[in-house]
Amino acid sequence: MTAFARGRREIQLLTRDPLLALLVVLLFVSLGVFVVFPLLSVLVKSFQSEQGAFSLENYTRFLTFNYLRSSLWNSLTVGFCTAACSVLVGFAAAFTITRTSVPWKKALHLLFILPIISPPFTSALSILMLFGANGLITRGLLGIRNYNIYGFKGVLLSQIFTFAPVAYLTLKGVMESLNPTLEDAAMNVGAGRLQTFLRVTLPLSLPGIASAFLVVLIESLADFGNPLVLAGSRFPMLSTQAYLEITGSFNLPLGAALAVVLLIPSITSFAIQRYYLQKRQYTTVTGKPVASSSKLVSRNARRGLIAFSAAFCGLVLLFYGTIFVGAFTRVWGFDFTPTLNHFAYAFSVGMGTIRDTLIVAICATPLSGVLGMLIAFLVVRTSFPGKGVMEFTSILNFAVPGSVIGIGYILAFNTPPLMLIGTLAILVLNFVFRYIPVGIQSGIAVLRQIDPSIEEAAQNLGADKLTTFRKVTLPIIAPAFFSGLVFAFVRAMTAISAAIFLVSANWNLLTVQILNQVGSGRLGVAAAFSVILVVIVTAAMAIIARLVPGRAGGMAAIQIQEE
Amino acid sequence: MKIVIDSITKDFGSFDDPGSIFRAVDAVSLEVRDGDLVTLLGPSGCGKTTLLRMLAGFEDPTSGNIFFGERRMNDVAPNKRNATMVFQSYAIFPHLDVRDNIAFGLKLKELSKKEIRERTERVVELVGLEGLEERQPSQLSGGQQQRVALARAVVMEPSVLLFDEPLSNLDAKLREQMRIDIRKLQQRLGITSIYVTHDQIEAMSISDRVVVMNRGRIEQMGSPRELYARPVNRFVASFIGKAAFLPAEKDAAGAWTLLGKPWRPEAGEELTAGAYEAMIRPEAVRLSPLEDSGRNAIAGTVLRATYLGSVMEYEVELPGTEPVTVHIPNPFERDPLPPGAEAELRFLPEGLHFLPAEA
Numbered sequence: 001m002t003a004f005a006r007g008r009r010e011i012q013l014l015t016r017d018p019l020l021a022l023l024v025v026l027l028f029v030s031l032g033v034f035v036v037f038p039l040l041s042v043l044v045k046s047f048q049s050e051q052g053a054f055s056l057e058n059y060t061r062f063l064t065f066n067y068l069r070s071s072l073w074n075s076l077t078v079g080f081c082t083a084a085c086s087v088l089v090g091f092a093a094a095f096t097i098t099r100t101s102v103p104w105k106k107a108l109h110l111l112f113i114l115p116i117i118s119p120p121f122t123s124a125l126s127i128l129m130l131f132g133a134n135g136l137i138t139r140g141l142l143g144i145r146n147y148n149i150y151g152f153k154g155v156l157l158s159q160i161f162t163f164a165p166v167a168y169l170t171l172k173g174v175m176e177s178l179n180p181t182l183e184d185a186a187m188n189v190g191a192g193r194l195q196t197f198l199r200v201t202l203p204l205s206l207p208g209i210a211s212a213f214l215v216v217l218i219e220s221l222a223d224f225g226n227p228l229v230l231a232g233s234r235f236p237m238l239s240t241q242a243y244l245e246i247t248g249s250f251n252l253p254l255g256a257a258l259a260v261v262l263l264i265p266s267i268t269s270f271a272i273q274r275y276y277l278q279k280r281q282y283t284t285v286t287g288k289p290v291a292s293s294s295k296l297v298s299r300n301a302r303r304g305l306i307a308f309s310a311a312f313c314g315l316v317l318l319f320y321g322t323i324f325v326g327a328f329t330r331v332w333g334f335d336f337t338p339t340l341n342h343f344a345y346a347f348s349v350g351m352g353t354i355r356d357t358l359i360v361a362i363c364a365t366p367l368s369g370v371l372g373m374l375i376a377f378l379v380v381r382t383s384f385p386g387k388g389v390m391e392f393t394s395i396l397n398f399a400v401p402g403s404v405i406g407i408g409y410i411l412a413f414n415t416p417p418l419m420l421i422g423t424l425a426i427l428v429l430n431f432v433f434r435y436i437p438v439g440i441q442s443g444i445a446v447l448r449q450i451d452p453s454i455e456e457a458a459q460n461l462g463a464d465k466l467t468t469f470r471k472v473t474l475p476i477i478a479p480a481f482f483s484g485l486v487f488a489f490v491r492a493m494t495a496i497s498a499a500i501f502l503v504s505a506n507w508n509l510l511t512v513q514i515l516n517q518v519g520s521g522r523l524g525v526a527a528a529f530s531v532i533l534v535v536i537v538t539a540a541m542a543i544i545a546r547l548v549p550g551r552a553g554g555m556a557a558i559q560i561q562e563e
Numbered sequence: 564m565k566i567v568i569d570s571i572t573k574d575f576g577s578f579d580d581p582g583s584i585f586r587a588v589d590a591v592s593l594e595v596r597d598g599d600l601v602t603l604l605g606p607s608g609c610g611k612t613t614l615l616r617m618l619a620g621f622e623d624p625t626s627g628n629i630f631f632g633e634r635r636m637n638d639v640a641p642n643k644r645n646a647t648m649v650f651q652s653y654a655i656f657p658h659l660d661v662r663d664n665i666a667f668g669l670k671l672k673e674l675s676k677k678e679i680r681e682r683t684e685r686v687v688e689l690v691g692l693e694g695l696e697e698r699q700p701s702q703l704s705g706g707q708q709q710r711v712a713l714a715r716a717v718v719m720e721p722s723v724l725l726f727d728e729p730l731s732n733l734d735a736k737l738r739e740q741m742r743i744d745i746r747k748l749q750q751r752l753g754i755t756s757i758y759v760t761h762d763q764i765e766a767m768s769i770s771d772r773v774v775v776m777n778r779g780r781i782e783q784m785g786s787p788r789e790l791y792a793r794p795v796n797r798f799v800a801s802f803i804g805k806a807a808f809l810p811a812e813k814d815a816a817g818a819w820t821l822l823g824k825p826w827r828p829e830a831g832e833e834l835t836a837g838a839y840e841a842m843i844r845p846e847a848v849r850l851s852p853l854e855d856s857g858r859n860a861i862a863g864t865v866l867r868a869t870y871l872g873s874v875m876e877y878e879v880e881l882p883g884t885e886p887v888t889v890h891i892p893n894p895f896e897r898d899p900l901p902p903g904a905e906a907e908l909r910f911l912p913e914g915l916h917f918l919p920a921e922a
């Protein structure tokens with residue numbers, strides 16, 4: 001059967017299930033409009049002069065202007081350093097949690113991942129407050145005047161803090177699925193602890209480590225908040241430079257060209273991660289955590305790991321504490337009298353923004369959750385022509401830096417019939433299509449763990465595809481679905497890189513507001529806004545957790561399958 | 564409902580890369596009469612599950628046709644086939660309790676509450692799950708899960724029932740009981756069934772006809788008796804029961820030799836001259852101490868004697884061929900022949916079957 005004949009066969013299968021066919025078509029159209037079209041717009045724009053004629057001038061400018069060229073170099077340097085350090089930190093933390101018996105594991109884990117759910121400026125802001133010109137540590141403790149935290153070191157520190165938790169989560173998954181029996185087996189045949197670690201644990205987790213490295217690299221390249229606050233004008237970085245070209249110099253084509261340049265390393269890393277590394281993971285997801293042997297870690301190593309973990313947790317607490325105290329302090333660095341002024345000010349100027357942010361998040365969250373699960377279901381469980389293309393486009397945005405997407409949206413949706421600039425819709429659509437990849441990925445992971453014959457059994461008993469999805473698949477994947485919701489909500493509340501291009505007088509977001517306050521030097525107000533944001537996010541997570549069906553039916557489900 | 568499988572083939576693998584294609588089912592044709600139960604028997608990986616899945620509609624045949632009655636089923640969606648299946652991996656819905664699992668299909672049919680309850684209760688009793696109706700699947704043993712899977716399929720009273728090793732996880736006693744129950748139920752409802760198993764005893768005891776498969780092809784199809792007594796080749800003969808194969812030859816004059824020695828088999832008169840393998844079942848051999856009587860007996864040496872309770876099993880070495888297994892019923896009768904003893908073997912003519920010699 002040729003590829004063509006098979007395509008025809010798949011179309012035949014689809015026509016059996018017209019509702020499904022309709023769904024597939026709708027998804028293709030919306031992915032085309034809201035994912036591919038904006039990216040193409042950026043690409044096209046980057047090859048235009050400011051007058052709109054075809055030209056390579058943006059790229060020649062990029063290559064000839066030292067300042068612009070160095071932004072690529074800076075972004076890459078920061079990216080690689082952040083990735084390397086984050087993986088180190090993440091691995092140590094993951095190793096501590098999965099392979100040693102530390103006290104308060106649960107609390108440690110929560111502290112490790114706390115930075116993931118915090119607003120993008122938390123660490124940047126605390127770094128300014130602790131190590132800036134008037135920093136508590138630099139000036140207050142060490143008495144250094146006018147210490148310059150801006151540039152490479154500031155961004156690096158802030159990014160490690162932000163992204164090490166991402167590496168940690170990835171590596172924790174890797175270590176958990178590495179069967180500890182392998183380590184026991186190595187020791188059983190006479191390998192020492194170090195040998196076991198070097199010859200078994202490390203090589204087996206290497207693909208996972210590389211994968212975590214690339215994920216962090218992608219995130220670092222795309223990062224917007226930290227560079228904007230901490231890079232400073234002498235250390236240009238790509239994602240922020242593209243923004244400044246557009247909003248500062250109104251040079252859209254040049255901004256687009258910078259976005260395209262940024263896209264290249266991101267997409268490359270993504271491709272390597274996805275199509276090369278993922279096939280090389282030795283880990284088999286069994287879903288059942290195997291009792292891990294703690295024999296691998298000697299006493300001293302265990303002490304070292306615990307000390308290290310405690311240090312990272314200390315840093316997390318320090319950063320959060322700084323923000324919190326800063327929000328209630330009159331003038332940070334000079335006058336530490338407690339005050340509620342910042343909050344009063346924040347509420348007086350920011351009430352509308354808080355409302356807007358909530359509306360956007362509440363609209364975007366369920367849409368993105370449902371869409372993500374639907375696509376995951378279609379990709380894993382059905383076949384139709386162009387399935388690979390659908391999967392690829394739907395997770396493409398994972399690799400595309402937010403600022404590129406933001407630029408794409410202002411380019412793509414500023415003419416009728418899709419004149420969306422300045423509306424609520426553009427913010428919601430942007431969040432939905434930007435954060436479905438995560439929902440899709442976790443949906444796919446869960447679905448792959450469910451024995452397909454469970455769904456077949458439903459069909460076998462007379463359920464059509466959609467009934468099967470509603471009555472069998474959905475209840476089983478509910479936990480993953482809800483955690484996808486939490487993620488989407490948190491992201492919608494805390495994202496900045498794409499949103500900053502899309503906010504307007506009518507619809508503004510809290511993160512943008514925080515940035516403005518940092519920009520105008522009102523660190524106390526920025527801290528107050530951050531605290532408000534963290535409170536909202538935490539409350540929302542608690543509410544969603546309440547909504548999750550009490551029976552952990554789904555989780556139990558997965559475990560049975562493994563028996 | 565009659566099932567007709569017409570030269571069905573299933574290829575797995577990518578069509579863009581012909582080297583990766585694997586033929587799991589190879590031009591299988593089969594007819595199951597209305598109300599019959601046919602077993603598919605064969606070694607692991609021979610394509611039994613794949614064949615069932617094509618009947619249920621989960622795999623599309625690469626070529627060939629499937630008919631239920633007069634209706635061609637190839638393009639009928641799985642949920643419209645009315646052919647319920649007991650899955651090899653059970654496929655119990657993990658989020659539903661036992662009762663809801665069993666009633667799942669009935670509810671989709673939108674039957675009355677009362678009917679759903681009655682039918683469910685009847686089946687629960689039939690498979691012996693009383694008292695477990697409220698249990699979550701994670702609280703069931705493997706065998707109980709299997710019974711839920713069975714109940715869920717049977718309760719639909721479909722026109723075709725497909726069983727994929729439905730009893731593999733039950734203990735021997737329960738398996739025997741369930742086997743009888745399934746057969747009774749199937750006969751009472753007259754549901755045409757296809758039943759996959761590894762277990763030849765199960766296959767022989769439950770089926771109207773047995774299909775022996777190997778590497779995606781049908782080796783032989785027939786009643787249990789036919790398959791046991793008249794297998795068409797060595798594969799079938801050794802898959803169903805034990806057998807020894809001794810080289811035999813018939814010359815143009817009609818005289819036989821076995822292992823190169825003259826022999827009067829009292830069977831095989833109808834065969835043409837040529838090389839054969841004489842298939843000998845363990846219970847079709849008589850064994851006695853060597854008397855050198857020359858009465859058409861073959862001499863051998865006892866290698867091993869094992870007491871199996873109902874029979875005495877001997878391994879007897881014959882010159883120039885593989886050892887022959889011999890079952891002597893009623894082992895109380897006399898002292899067993901010790902290992903190393905010289906013995907003579909006589910073959911009962913009814914137990915003799917000739918296969919064309921294989922290369």
Ligand SMILES: Nc1ncnc2c1ncn2[C@@H]1O[C@H](COP(=O)(O)OP(=O)(O)OP(=O)(O)O)[C@@H](O)[C@H]1O
Pocket residue numbers: 575576585586587605606607608609610611612613614651761
């Ligand atoms: N989706 C698939 N892709 C590729 N090969 C497959 C697929 N499903 C089955 N096969 C192959 O087809 C062959 C037949 O598989 P099948 O499951 O039908 O065997 P079976 O006879 O049911 O075996 P068992 O008795 O172990 O259940 C096997 O070699 C198997 O590896």
Ligand SMILES: [Mg+2]
Pocket residue numbers: 611612613651727
């Ligand atoms: Mg099978």
